[in-house]
Amino acid sequence: MSSDPSPGGGTPRPATPPSLLDPCATPLSAVPPQQEREPQDPHEKTRPIPWLAALAFLLLFAVGALYVALDTQPGASIHGDRRSSADLSPAVTAGAGGAALAPAQGAALFANQCAACHQAQGQGLSGVFPPLAGSEWVLGPPQVLAAILTYGISGSLQVKGQTYQGAMPAFGHLKDEELLALATHLRSSWGNQAAPFSMADIQAARALQRKQPFAGGAELEQLPR
Ligand code: HEC
Numbered sequence: 001m002s003s004d005p006s007p008g009g010g011t012p013r014p015a016t017p018p019s020l021l022d023p024c025a026t027p028l029s030a031v032p033p034q035q036e037r038e039p040q041d042p043h044e045k046t047r048p049i050p051w052l053a054a055l056a057f058l059l060l061f062a063v064g065a066l067y068v069a070l071d072t073q074p075g076a077s078i079h080g081d082r083r084s085s086a087d088l089s090p091a092v093t094a095g096a097g098g099a100a101l102a103p104a105q106g107a108a109l110f111a112n113q114c115a116a117c118h119q120a121q122g123q124g125l126s127g128v129f130p131p132l133a134g135s136e137w138v139l140g141p142p143q144v145l146a147a148i149l150t151y152g153i154s155g156s157l158q159v160k161g162q163t164y165q166g167a168m169p170a171f172g173h174l175k176d177e178e179l180l181a182l183a184t185h186l187r188s189s190w191g192n193q194a195a196p197f198s199m200a201d202i203q204a205a206r207a208l209q210r211k212q213p214f215a216g217g218a219e220l221e222q223l224p225r
Contacts, residue, residue: 101177106185109178113171122190128166130159133190141225142183142197146205148220149179155216170213176202 111120117129124131132138137159138145152170156163171179179202187194204224214220 101181103181103185105178106181106183107189109174109182110185110189113174113182122186122192124159127162127164130157130162130164130166132186133192135159137220138186139192139194141223142187142195142201143204143225144220144223145183145186145197146179146201147208147214147223149174149183150202150205151208151210152213153216153220154213155219157217157220168213172206176206 110122114132118124118132119129122132124133137148137157148168150170150172153168156165158164171182174182176199180197180199183197183201186192187197
């Protein structure tokens with residue numbers, strides 16, 4: 001096939017390669033020239049973790065395992081939580097019936113339920129909230145303390161020589177074990193040292209089956225002790 005478009009003479013145009021004019025001339029398998037100029041498509045290779053990184057990871061793991069294994073005071077929890085395993089294991093003061101809670105739970109209950117009024121160290125707020133530290137009601141007969149916690153007080157109450165005229169909410173909705181843990185905490189914290197409390201004291205208070213809080217100290221004095 002001859003391809004000279006200028007019959008009138010002049011400089012002849014360079015001949016176009018036949019492959020570009022006639023698509024049928026190019027075999028299908030050949031790569032078109034436009035594509036040959038493109039950079040190669042990226043593709044993923046298998047890349048193992050660099051051995052240095054793997055070594056560093058193994059080293060960190062070994063140091064951590066050694067640190068835990070060589071801990072000389074496993075019970076003392078020196079690395080964070082300050083409660084010892086003795087605090088978290090059930091108390092030995094379990095009375096008749098019902099499992100006792102750990103001492104730490106008595107402290108936690110106090111912090112959640114009572115500290116807002118009676119203050120963190122049980123020192124109370126002069127004239128408003130009576131102290132629990134050194135209080136004759138906390139250190140006195142266990143059944144009376146159990147009754148106070150279960151039903152609350154509303155009326156005039158003498159504590160350590162001061163008269164209070166407030167309202168102590170009832171905590172009868174707490175479980176027996178929780179009341180026991182609480183009372184045990186009150187009687188053994190902030191310098192308080194009273195005879196241990198037992199589940200029987202809680203049950204005696206429950207047996208009163210009151211609907212209202214005690215009308216002040218006068219009514220509390222009449223409780224069986
Ligand atoms: C809303 C505030 C408030 C909360 C919460 C509270 N109390 Fe009281 N509590 C009082 C007041 C006020 C009195 C004094 C009542 C009165 O004047 O009749 C009192 C009295 C007492 C008493 C007898 C008096 C004394 O100081 O020993 C005890 C024991 C006691 N509370 C223990 C507790 C315990 C335990 C808790 C938590 C479970 C608690 N209270 C939660 C306000 C509170």
